[in-house]
Amino acid sequence: MQVKFNNRGADFYATLKERTEAYFQSKNIKPTGNYKLYIKTFVFSAILIFCYVSLVFLNPPVWAAILLCVLLGLDMAAIGFNMMHDGAHGSYSNNKKVNEVMALTLNLLGANSFFWKQKHNVNHHSYTNIEGMDDDIDVNPFLRLHVSQEKRWFHRFQHVYALLAYSLMFFFWVFFRDFKKYFTGKIAKYTPIRNMTVKEHVIFWVSKLVHFSVFLVIPMIYAGVVETIVGYLLITFVLGLVISVVFQLAHIVEGTEFVTPQNDESVQVESEWAIHQIKTTANFATRNPLVNWLLGGLNFQVEHHLFPGVSHVHYPEINRILKRTCTEFNVKYIEFPTVTGAFFSHMKHLKKTGVA
Template sequence: MAFPKFATPPPPSFHTVLKNRIHDYFESKGVRSTGNFRLYSKALFLVAGFLATYIHLVFFTPSTAWAIVECLLLGLFTSAIGFNIMHDGAHGSFSSKPWVNTLAASSLNFLGANTFMWKMKHNVIHHAYTNIDGIDDDLDAKPFLRLCETQKYYKMHRYQHLYFWLAYSLLYLFWIFFSDYKKYFTGKVGDIPLKKMKAKDHITFWGFKLLHIFLFVAFPIYMLGFEDWLIGFLVYTLFSGFVLSVVFQLAHTVEDTHFPVVNTQNNKVDDEWAIHQLKTTANFATRNRLACWFMGGLNFQVEHHLFPKISHIHYPRINKIIKNTCAEFNVSYIEYPQVRHAFVSHVSYLKDLSRPNSGH
């Protein structure tokens, strides 16, 4: 399929002005736009916490109640590694050194998913064509959820604002045991063909999938027994899935974000790319230090979508530049003050789409 094209405004465009101002900021401060000691120390803490929790669960077999707590903690560490290490690494913003970015991105392989598939789905498609139904694979949760008004309505959707939490909890399990394999064997992300995989990509795919099954399925069953493993694994993966889903959904599927429709006559989107990103993306809880630390700046989603090559540790500082430029160009900037406000908006949005012929 042919990718749609974005509008080309007369110079100087909003995007050009914004890029120049962000470039000038880093030049004037004399700092790199990639990660620094703050990010690296956080990464070490998260990896150490994950490994310590895994080792204690598998080798030292805590009591049932404590084991469940540790499985939840393992889910938090898994999510945080994804938000802070893998995400920056996959975008090339974790470090100025390519091999370090590759290593950081590879944490996703260790956790059971696949970096090659993620980069195609997330970096190439989602970041370019955010919230465009039929292209952005993040909107494809059919038939269980209806995430924009152009999607087909099923009777089950009338209750989606009540059962969404169950669907979100299944994300991680679905991701590592189904969707990666579907992309691999069909050679597509939705309807978009994958770029050709090299031999090393195939080896990495199968090698890490087998390693993950050994470390998180076979070996724990051997050490703990099937029943204890199953309970712990479900607690861990369902909690991880819910946390991952909620953070990603609050950034794009809320009441104030847009879901542009491509003009079928000329295959174009009405706005220039940067304006499109601002219309389809929302920030939340940007003054909450704990949220910022845990989510790796994904609550600064606007900054991330406009400048994915910049590490999330810089988002609070470039936030004011982007807001001021938006005000100057009379461009809306979507932001919710707290997590709960964004969450309520997301649930309200799901409820709105739970009725036929509805949408915002």
């Protein structure tokens, strides 16, 4: 499948890029992560170790264990949003090795960084909301995110069961979707996985083994089999729910666009690449400092899609430049002022596409 954007006279992105580069030059700062990101790395890593040690070795009472599992699930999501996501985009640090280590935190959480980089950096970022190319909207038959996807009778209830499906998502990712990609050699409908080197094969199996040992085998030995299974399920449910909802709020809401290829060979997108990104992406709660701190810039998703190589710690500043440039070029910028507003918009979208 070939995707073509109409990049003739692509003045919008050229201007925006120029202004953003001028900002970094005038402040004399690098577009990669800084001390703000290092503090987060320390805090989220410390919480991970604290929860793990307490749960596995300190035999906490049931109520405390439940709270610790929920906290661990949330903390793992924060590691994914802030450290892994920047690392995988190469924006965490100037040092490639540091980025690689940060990207590999995803393997510790149970998934696979090699597949993520292709699924996310290539399929999702280049071909946002294009049916058959963007793996993030490929969750059929469970959910119908766009009207061109096959409709089943149960989709009319999808806004009711979506949160349950989201909470199961990470568990399926770790135990099923990675292996499906590994054995079928495909990401989304149209894209083959680029050749896996021997090193990548080894990393795939070793890190699955490490994850299962750290999060299942060792806890079973020290804290009990049933306790471990229940705890593991609770952690992955919280993690899956939070990750899915955050990613959905950025693209699958009212007002964002979708592209349906007319045939299996090629698709012509009518706008320039950058404008396609803005049409398919929404920001939310960008004035909420807690959301900004926790979500690793995923609520500044428009800036992220336009400048994936820039660390999320700089997005609030780029947001000002972006809004000004959008107004000048008459480009519609989508933002939901609150998380709740974006969440209900997502639910309305699901309800609509479930019956359309």
